[in-house]
Amino acid sequence: MATAHLLHPSSLLPTSKSKSPSPHHHHLRRPHPAITCTTTPPITSPPLPPFPPPLPAAKFSAKYVPFTSISTATPTSESYSLDEVIYRSSDGGLLDVHHDMDALRQFDGRYWRTLFDSRIGTTRWPYGSGVWSKKEWVLPEIDAADIVSAFEGNSNLFWAERFGKKFLQMNDLWVKHCGISHTGSFKDLGMTVLVSQVNRLRKMNRPLVGVGCASTGDTSAALSAYCAAAGIPSIVFLPANKISMAQLVQPIANGAFVLSIDTDFDGCMRLIRQITTELPIYLANSLNSLRLEGQKTAAIEILQQFDWEVPDWVIVPGGNLGNIYAFYKGFKMCQELGLVDRIPRLVCAQARNANPLYRYYRSGWKEFTPMKAETTFASAIQIGDPVSIDRAVYALQKSNGIVEEATEEELMDAMALADSTGMFVCPHTGVALSALIKLRGSGTIRPTDRTVVVSTAHGLKFTQAKVDYHSGRIPEMECRHGNRPVSVKAEFGSVMDELKKFLSEKR
Ligand SMILES: Cc1ncc(COP(=O)(O)O)c(C=O)c1O
Numbered sequence: 001m002a003t004a005h006l007l008h009p010s011s012l013l014p015t016s017k018s019k020s021p022s023p024h025h026h027h028l029r030r031p032h033p034a035i036t037c038t039t040t041p042p043i044t045s046p047p048l049p050p051f052p053p054p055l056p057a058a059k060f061s062a063k064y065v066p067f068t069s070i071s072t073a074t075p076t077s078e079s080y081s082l083d084e085v086i087y088r089s090s091d092g093g094l095l096d097v098h099h100d101m102d103a104l105r106q107f108d109g110r111y112w113r114t115l116f117d118s119r120i121g122t123t124r125w126p127y128g129s130g131v132w133s134k135k136e137w138v139l140p141e142i143d144a145a146d147i148v149s150a151f152e153g154n155s156n157l158f159w160a161e162r163f164g165k166k167f168l169q170m171n172d173l174w175v176k177h178c179g180i181s182h183t184g185s186f187k188d189l190g191m192t193v194l195v196s197q198v199n200r201l202r203k204m205n206r207p208l209v210g211v212g213c214a215s216t217g218d219t220s221a222a223l224s225a226y227c228a229a230a231g232i233p234s235i236v237f238l239p240a241n242k243i244s245m246a247q248l249v250q251p252i253a254n255g256a257f258v259l260s261i262d263t264d265f266d267g268c269m270r271l272i273r274q275i276t277t278e279l280p281i282y283l284a285n286s287l288n289s290l291r292l293e294g295q296k297t298a299a300i301e302i303l304q305q306f307d308w309e310v311p312d313w314v315i316v317p318g319g320n321l322g323n324i325y326a327f328y329k330g331f332k333m334c335q336e337l338g339l340v341d342r343i344p345r346l347v348c349a350q351a352r353n354a355n356p357l358y359r360y361y362r363s364g365w366k367e368f369t370p371m372k373a374e375t376t377f378a379s380a381i382q383i384g385d386p387v388s389i390d391r392a393v394y395a396l397q398k399s400n401g402i403v404e405e406a407t408e409e410e411l412m413d414a415m416a417l418a419d420s421t422g423m424f425v426c427p428h429t430g431v432a433l434s435a436l437i438k439l440r441g442s443g444t445i446r447p448t449d450r451t452v453v454v455s456t457a458h459g460l461k462f463t464q465a466k467v468d469y470h471s472g473r474i475p476e477m478e479c480r481h482g483n484r485p486v487s488v489k490a491e492f493g494s495v496m497d498e499l500k501k502f503l504s505e506k507r
């Protein structure tokens with residue numbers, strides 16, 4: 001087993017660091033201070049004091065512990081090696097990956113910030129990945145050679161200038177485009193970790209014949225791509241006729257064994273949980289806490305993109321509810337290890353047609369009742385019995401968080417408005433944007449609050465929803481921001497007439 005080894009980053013220290021970034025600095029992927037330092041005249045930028053060298057004995061490790069030992073801060077002797085195939089604690093509860101924080105604390109926050117910053121843009125395996133650039137905090141003990149990565153992460157933090165100013169009187173609104181990635185969703189962040197660990201286990205001759213998941217379309221796409229890259233069989237359970245065509249074709253093209261099952265996502269989830277206890281198929285859903293170790297790096301990345309300044313709010317669409325906890329965990333680790341001094345308030349946004357967390361929140365966290373999720377345009381979060389409900393509640397309580405919901409019309413309108421300002425977001429991001437619109441409306445989020453909306457999938461996976469909206473074909477929906485194409489005869493006069501009409505309306 002390889003000992004995680006830190007490279008000393010002092011040689012890469014920036015000679016200056018912008019401390020008060022205007023939003024413009026973040027609009028496009030800007031050159032990082034660690035890169036720009038070579039062109040900064042030394043005369044204007046006094047060098048920072050040298051770093052202490054890394055402790056020679058630094059060895060980082062992580063293990064599974066019962067999630068309740070984290071959420072109730074109860075010490076436990078129950079723990080498992082990450083090399084075990086296990087998804088549940090002895091009492092049937094969730095597990096969590098627990099890092100040796102004392103080992104990580106041997107280095108201060110400034111050390112970690114500089115180390116992570118120094119890896120941006122590198123081609124050095126595997127640190128060019130936004131996930132593996134934080135390897136010591138993710139899977140510290142895996143050999144670089146076992147990692148299966150598409151250099152995921154490092155996604156754009158987009159300054160939503162026009163959307164913010166035009167519709168919300170906000171100047172500090174950002175969209176973290178986690179969906180602009182290898183398979184078009186944030187699932188890549190978790191899947192690189194999970195499939196890398198499976199790759200390692202198979203090299204250790206563990207009898208794993210493949211990796212399986214239930215999916216609303218994004219987990220299956222990520223799983224099949226990463227497995228195909230590693231030559232590992234993948235098996236995906238999909239609810240028949242409930243995912244988009246673009247999502248369906250992804251595992252098919254990547255050679256997964258695709259089962260289209262006549263049930264909903266929750267039904268598929270129940271089945272894959274049963275199957276993975278019977279057959280040596282490794283479970284790839286976020287019930288498996290390894291996934292969240294990769295997903296949490298998106299939170300660290302947001303801080304990094306703001307030069308380690310903490311935003312006020314982060315809004316995340318929620319379905320199976322692993323991701324909201326992953327964001328919390330990423331922010332919390334940064335606080336605990338001294339990279340930042342606070343964490344943002346989290347908002348989890350659900351579609352009204354699949355809103356078990358919202359109902360639970362509205363009951364004052366008194367009663368959780370799983371529901372049968374109804375059809376929603378935000379089809380990837382059509383989930384009524386989320387496996388990570390306890391994780392989500394914990395994340396929200398610990399971050400002074402809020403849960404919001406969006407109707408079909410609200411989410412589709414919000415998506416269309418965002419698109420009209422140059423984005424091309426998915427309906428789930430529409431749910432998160434609707435939550436933002438409501439929280440701005442109620443004054444909970446103030447005009448000057450720095451707010452990040454997490455965009456979870458690429459809009460191109462959901463073109464049918466957009467086509468239906470813009471052609472005004474959705475029953476009982478006004479589609480008030482629809483933009484219908486105009487059919488016109490192929491002759492000069494007709495084209496001129498249409499253009500004149502259009503231009504006079506513009507005036
Ligand atoms: C595009 C998209 N957005 C949001 C979510 C919600 O994430 P989570 O299940 O971790 O709550 C999912 C999957 O569930 C998804 O595929």
Ligand SMILES: N[C@@H](CCOP(=O)(O)O)C(=O)O
Pocket residue numbers: 213214215216217218219220284285286287319320322380381
């Ligand atoms: N939206 C997900 C649903 C399953 O979530 P997971 O994070 O538990 O895998 C999907 O795309 O399948």
